[in-house]
Amino acid sequence: MDIRSLCLGALMAGDASGYEIRKMFEEGVFSFFQMASLGSIYPALTKLSQEGLVTFTEQEQENRPDKKVYRLTPEGRRTFLRTLFQTRPGEDRYRSDILFLLSFAHELPVELCEALIDEYAARQEVMLDRITEADGQFNKDTDTNTDTDTKTDPDTSKSACQAGCDFIGGLGEAVCRATLDFISKNKKPFLAELRKRRSRQP
Amino acid sequence: MDIRSLCLGALMAGDASGYEIRKMFEEGVFSFFQMASLGSIYPALTKLSQEGLVTFTEQEQENRPDKKVYRLTPEGRRTFLRTLFQTRPGEDRYRSDILFLLSFAHELPVELCEALIDEYAARQEVMLDRITEADGQFNKDTDTNTDTDTKTDPDTSKSACQAGCDFIGGLGEAVCRATLDFISKNKKPFLAELRKRRSRQP
DNA sequence: TACAGCATGTAAGCAGTTACATGATTCT
DNA sequence: AGAATCATGTAACTGCTTACATGCTGTA
Known part of the structure; x- marks a missing residue:
C-alpha cells in the first residue's frame, strides 16, 4: 500500500x-x-x-x-x-529487531535477554492499550463533516469503519494477548535454560 | 537492523x-x-x-x-x-495490506471480504508450517564447518541458535495459532454482520 | 515447451525515513 | 529553562525492490 x-x-x-x-x-x-x-x-x-x-x-x-x-x-x-x-x-x-536479537540469546548476557523480553512485552502492552482504546474512535464526531456530500447518510457515516475495524481490532487484541501470555508463561523457563547453559560453558 | x-x-x-x-x-x-x-x-x-x-x-x-x-x-x-x-x-x-483493506470491509463486497480473510488465514497457515518445520533447522550439519576456528566447541556449535530460536519459534507459533483461532471463531459472525448491514443499506 | 529452481550479480528507480527549518504554547 | 505538543513543509540520503542479464537442470 x-x-x-x-x-x-x-x-x-x-x-x-x-x-x-x-x-x-x-x-x-x-x-x-x-x-x-x-x-x-x-x-x-x-x-x-x-x-x-x-x-x-x-x-x-x-x-x-x-x-x-x-x-x-x-x-x-x-x-x-x-x-x-x-x-x-x-x-x-513483520519486522522486529528485538526478536532478531533474541535469536542470538545464547550469545548475550542473560540480563540483556531479560531486558529485551521485557521491552517486547511492554510494547505489546502499549499496542494492546491502543487497540482497545481505539475501539470506536471512528465514531467520535469530527464536527466538520455533518453536512457534506462526501458522506452518504448519517447511519453509514456513524458506522464508518466500524465492522471492519472491530474485526481487526479484535484480531490485534487476540494477537497481543497471545504474545503476552506466551511471554508470561515462557520467560522464566527460557532464562533459566540460558543460565544453565551459561554455567556449563562459561 | x-x-x-x-x-x-x-x-x-x-x-x-x-x-x-x-x-x-x-x-x-x-x-x-x-x-x-x-x-x-x-x-x-x-x-x-x-x-x-x-x-x-x-x-x-x-x-x-x-x-x-x-x-x-x-x-x-x-x-x-x-x-x-x-x-x-x-x-x-507490522505491515499488512490485507488488514488495511479489511478495515474498509463495509465498503467492499462481502465475497471479497471473505476471500481476503481466507487469504490471510492461508498465509498464517503457511507461516505456522514454516515455524514448526524450522524447529531445529539450525542443528542440521552444514558439513563445511566441523573443523574451523570460527566455531568454538562442538557442543556450542550444535546448540547454535537453539535456545533463542526455540523461544521465538514458540512465540511465532502462539501468535499464528491465536490468529487462526480468532478467524475461525469470528469470520462467520463478521460476514453475517456485513450482510445484515448490506441488506439494510443497499 | 515452458516454467520453476538453483545461482550470481548490476543498476535504475522509487518510496520513505531522517534531518533540517520555523515557531508558538504548555507543561515540568 | 528545557522539553514536549501542535503544526507544516523541504530536501538529502538511504535502503530496498524490481528489472535486467545469464545459464543450467529437472519437472509438468
Whole structure:
C-alpha cells in the first residue's frame, strides 16, 4: 500500500490534517498494521490535492499554528474504493529487531535477554492499550463533516469503519494477548535454560 | 537492523551462499520477523568480504552453477556480537495490506471480504508450517564447518541458535495459532454482520 | 515447451525515513 | 529553562525492490 492510498483511507474516516493522519497511524486504529511518517504524508497530501482527490481548508486556531484540514472529494472516494477493489494485497511483513536479537540469546548476557523480553512485552502492552482504546474512535464526531456530500447518510457515516475495524481490532487484541501470555508463561523457563547453559560453558 | 547485520546473523548459524541466506529469510527461522531480498543480500556480502568480516570459497557443483559459500571470520563474529550489544532495537513494524483493506470491509463486497480473510488465514497457515518445520533447522550439519576456528566447541556449535530460536519459534507459533483461532471463531459472525448491514443499506 | 529452481550479480528507480527549518504554547 | 505538543513543509540520503542479464537442470 502506498502512502497516497493510506492517506485516502485515513480520510475515509473523516476530515483530518496531516498531523492528525500521522496520529492515526502512530496511535490509532491503523497503528497495528500500517505506519506513515510526516515526511511522507505531507507530500502525499499535496499531490493528492493537486489531483483533485482531496480538498483542504485552512483553519485558523487560537494559540496554535494554522491547520490544513483535508477532506476527500467524491472523486477521491471513488478512486480509493477502486484501489481497494483492484489491489491484490502484498505480503504481510513483520519486522522486529528485538526478536532478531533474541535469536542470538545464547550469545548475550542473560540480563540483556531479560531486558529485551521485557521491552517486547511492554510494547505489546502499549499496542494492546491502543487497540482497545481505539475501539470506536471512528465514531467520535469530527464536527466538520455533518453536512457534506462526501458522506452518504448519517447511519453509514456513524458506522464508518466500524465492522471492519472491530474485526481487526479484535484480531490485534487476540494477537497481543497471545504474545503476552506466551511471554508470561515462557520467560522464566527460557532464562533459566540460558543460565544453565551459561554455567556449563562459561 | 540493516541488511549487513542480517547477513552476519544468518552466517552465525553456519556457512551459506547468498541464495541460501535469502531462503533463511524467506522460508526459514527468520521469515517470521525479518526479510531480505537477493538484490540487497549480494551487495551486502560483497561489501562484508571487502571489509574482512566474511570470507568465501567458490564451490564447484555438478549440474549446478558455482556457489560462493560465505563464512564469518573471527572479526565478523566479533563485530556482529558487538552490534547485538550496542543496538537499541528499533520499533517493531507490522505491515499488512490485507488488514488495511479489511478495515474498509463495509465498503467492499462481502465475497471479497471473505476471500481476503481466507487469504490471510492461508498465509498464517503457511507461516505456522514454516515455524514448526524450522524447529531445529539450525542443528542440521552444514558439513563445511566441523573443523574451523570460527566455531568454538562442538557442543556450542550444535546448540547454535537453539535456545533463542526455540523461544521465538514458540512465540511465532502462539501468535499464528491465536490468529487462526480468532478467524475461525469470528469470520462467520463478521460476514453475517456485513450482510445484515448490506441488506439494510443497499 | 515452458516454467520453476538453483545461482550470481548490476543498476535504475522509487518510496520513505531522517534531518533540517520555523515557531508558538504548555507543561515540568 | 528545557522539553514536549501542535503544526507544516523541504530536501538529502538511504535502503530496498524490481528489472535486467545469464545459464543450467529437472519437472509438468
